[in-house]
Amino acid sequence: MADARKDNDVKTNAEDYLRMYRQMVRIRTFEDNANQLYLSAKMPGLTHMYSGEEAVAVGICEALTDDDRITSTHRGHGHCVAKGAAFKEMFCELLGKEEGYCRGKGGSMHIADQSHGNLGANAIVGGSMGIATGSALRAKLLGSDDVTVCFFGDGATAQGLMYEVMNMAALWKLPVIYACENNGYSEYTRTDEIAAGSITARAEAFGIEAHQVDGQDVLAVNALTRRLVERARKGEGPFFMELMTYRYHGHHVGDINREYYRSKEEEKDWKENRDPIIRFRAWLVAEGIASEAEIEAMNAAITEDAAQAVAHAEAAPYPDASEVDMHVYAD
Amino acid sequence: MREITLSQAVNEAIAEEMRRDPTVFLMGEDVAEAGTPFKVLSGLVEEFGTQRVIDTPISEPGFVGMAVGAAMTGARPIVDLMFGDFLYLVMDQLCNQAAKQHYMSGGKLTVPMVLRTNLGATRRSAAQHSQSLQALVAHIPGLKVAMPSSAYEAKGLMKTAIRDNNPVVIFEDKLMYQDKAPVPEEEYLIPFGEAHIKRAGRDITLIATSSMVQVAEKAAGLLAGEGIEAEVIDPRTIVPLDEASLIASVRKTSRAIVIDEGHQSYGVTAEIAARLNEKAFYHLDAPVLRMGAMDVPVPFSPALEDLTVPTPERVVAQARRLCAGELIHAA
Numbered sequence: 098m099a100d101a102r103k104d105n106d107v108k109t110n111a112e113d114y115l116r117m118y119r120q121m122v123r124i125r126t127f128e129d130n131a132n133q134l135y136l137s138a139k140m141p142g143l144t145h146m147y148s149g150e151e152a153v154a155v156g157i158c159e160a161l162t163d164d165d166r167i168t169s170t171h172r173g174h175g176h177c178v179a180k181g182a183a184f185k186e187m188f189c190e191l192l193g194k195e196e197g198y199c200r201g202k203g204g205s206m207h208i209a210d211q212s213h214g215n216l217g218a219n220a221i222v223g224g225s226m227g228i229a230t231g232s233a234l235r236a237k238l239l240g241s242d243d244v245t246v247c248f249f250g251d252g253a254t255a256q257g258l259m260y261e262v263m264n265m266a267a268l269w270k271l272p273v274i275y276a277c278e279n280n281g282y283s284e285y286t287r288t289d290e291i292a293a294g295s296i297t298a299r300a301e302a303f304g305i306e307a308h309q310v311d312g313q314d315v316l317a318v319n320a321l322t323r324r325l326v327e328r329a330r331k332g333e334g335p336f337f338m339e340l341m342t343y344r345y346h347g348h349h350v351g352d353i354n355r356e357y358y359r360s361k362e363e364e365k366d367w368k369e370n371r372d373p374i375i376r377f378r379a380w381l382v383a384e385g386i387a388s389e390a391e392i393e394a395m396n397a398a399i400t401e402d403a404a405q406a407v408a409h410a411e412a413a414p415y416p417d418a419s420e421v422d423m424h425v426y427a428d
Numbered sequence: 429m430r431e432i433t434l435s436q437a438v439n440e441a442i443a444e445e446m447r448r449d450p451t452v453f454l455m456g457e458d459v460a461e462a463g464t465p466f467k468v469l470s471g472l473v474e475e476f477g478t479q480r481v482i483d484t485p486i487s488e489p490g491f492v493g494m495a496v497g498a499a500m501t502g503a504r505p506i507v508d509l510m511f512g513d514f515l516y517l518v519m520d521q522l523c524n525q526a527a528k529q530h531y532m533s534g535g536k537l538t539v540p541m542v543l544r545t546n547l548g549a550t551r552r553s554a555a556q557h558s559q560s561l562q563a564l565v566a567h568i569p570g571l572k573v574a575m576p577s578s579a580y581e582a583k584g585l586m587k588t589a590i591r592d593n594n595p596v597v598i599f600e601d602k603l604m605y606q607d608k609a610p611v612p613e614e615e616y617l618i619p620f621g622e623a624h625i626k627r628a629g630r631d632i633t634l635i636a637t638s639s640m641v642q643v644a645e646k647a648a649g650l651l652a653g654e655g656i657e658a659e660v661i662d663p664r665t666i667v668p669l670d671e672a673s674l675i676a677s678v679r680k681t682s683r684a685i686v687i688d689e690g691h692q693s694y695g696v697t698a699e700i701a702a703r704l705n706e707k708a709f710y711h712l713d714a715p716v717l718r719m720g721a722m723d724v725p726v727p728f729s730p731a732l733e734d735l736t737v738p739t740p741e742r743v744v745a746q747a748r749r750l751c752a753g754e755l756i757h758a759a
Contacts, residue, residue, distance in 0.1 A: 227490055230494050231501075232498065234498050235503040238503060239450075258493060262487075264487065425569050
């Protein structure tokens, strides 16, 4: 974090730092509650936890405005919260309730919140790369200065679509940033077993400037993203970021016995020594930006907020049966 | 009234809509200076420039995906898929992404895009450049499917497609690009879901799509010589389908043949025949017949290829049998 702190581009406003912290804790808290909803059989289906990767979504989305767009993934709750979504509508969506962001039709893997520029999570690995790049093409064609960030995992680098759209983005200098969250695992398989060569070199082959950054350091992620967003707005894009991070849970909430592909020692090491929230909290206290007591109060408020949202979602009505064939076609 | 070719009709429709709406743009392989291999789009790049008539690399999933993203964020892309056979390459982007965004988002996101492509065998282009794949996309809720049968329909349906707020796939028969038909100078649109009675008759209904309308009309002419008055109906769009007009015709004639150039099994003809059986059963004097392409990959040799598609003579033969009551107890 020392490097990021020295960076002149980093926001120097304490309020911004506290918001980043709060957003990371909100993501972790959201996921802890979602996991409980699954374990207590209150949530239909499965979900994919973002816990451990919070600094990536928050570092990036804090560098964006509501006009900037993102596309998200099946592991998308973090992106959604970081881009400005509210707990209540998110939990309602997870439970398939009418008040959800998608009126219960999308669920965990398809939450979209276009009012904050979130074009939606995508349950096809790498499936949103065309959408993100097309959003950037639209910005260029219509003379808008917004930037689109395409979130995807290391597993998605194995999809051919990525190479097709990076080629076009580079040819046409589109304002898109490809944000590869490398959490070390492609579902149940180690990334080094599915990806030959370097990840960043894939983008560099198209002449796209690529950066690797510590995805557990929210300030480093934010500083890099702010620089790249500013340049992308000026027509210097596209860019590529590889964010080195880690998912604390399995591929999804039901992937519990996973020692056949990942050791408990490795998980313990990341959680205890590289946790993005613990690290940033310590920095906030050391810098005198917040006291331990203030941070505890912030955490407690978020916990309470989540509990209320969960209770609301549990009590909320399901969509009426008449909605089943609604929204197939737009008027 | 003036007569223009189907190719000119498509070109005019796109040019008019691009003049009317600055968010409309065109992308695909060799659409700009080349104006596509069929020269349908010639001249558009000269008027609208390379910003709005965009030559892409040979990356069908990539540019169709980008069209989805551009459409989701405020543009109205028309993507050109050089051959209908390439639909297999873009199925994820079309069927998982474009078709489902509106529904998955509970009606928040829309994808106003047009994918124009073609169908039609007997061009001696063999199995990968001759298919008629409209049934594949008609099967997917969220997509609309238009099948113009002449220059008149090609223009009116294209203009409607461009203004529609949903993904629309338009299939043009590539053997009809030079066919002329009367097309008004003044602007007109053809609403989706309105079948057109091409020829009135009382003895048998021939429901036909795209170039099969010509086949049906020729067959009707031959049948008239035998004293059989055939009614020819063109649904014009198969999604939405003007079921009411088809049923009304069959209730009147009590016999029907459905003709479409897609493979017969599990095809457009099967769907329409099933609906007639469900909704006009007690008005039928004979089973509804399907006439599609043979269930074989399209062969190259003219001697073989010509056997695979419906022809006026084959339609006449089947109609004659139906009207003579020969097929009432057919196995």
